[in-house]
Amino acid sequence: MMARLVPYIFSEDAKSQAEFYVKALGGEIRSVQTFGDLPGSAEELKNKVIHLDMEAAGVPLFLSDSPSGPIHRGNGTDLSLIFGTEDEAREAFAKLSEGGVVKDPLQVQFWGALFGRLEDKFGVSWQVSNEFAPIQS
Structure with missing residues (x-):
């Protein structure tokens, strides 16, 4: 399937x-x-x-x-965008957060990739990160 x-x-x-x-x-x-x-x-x-x-x-x-009235967003789902480069991730995060709320600033995380969370001005929650290839030991 x-x-x-x-x-x-x-x-x-x-x-x-x-x-x-x-x-x-x-x-x-x-x-x-x-x-x-x-x-x-x-x-x-x-x-x-x-x-x-x-x-x-x-x-x-x-x-x-929504034909039936106001939208009520839940907190159980984020849309996650993973970009090929840091520059793409930074640009998308900046643009999506315009008029919205940054929940977690976009920054390098302990696993080595950029990662941030935001709620856009329409109430949709997003995670933005970049591809990360860990160093092979």
Whole structure:
């Protein structure tokens, strides 16, 4: 059995959130469907996003506006981005943390890699690090 894992993020403004991720991490919004694309959709939902397909930092993401009210984020999941270089990790951490909250500053950890945690301005928690190849003994 084989599957792909694609994070699906519910949002209060999926289009703005996706644009923020593209600006912060590079990538593209591949498609956007609104509730207005559904037959018989309620008028107040017509411009809300039912499904947005995007890529950021080479990672596929799906987003949707929440039709049932405010989003309540849990503390049980972080999205983890591992970059090939320190410079990429530093740039992504700085951009994702704009308007958000740094939980753990990006710094070299005891295992030798950069690592930091943040909550972006949309309430999504991220871990950012770089690839680390330990010295072979």
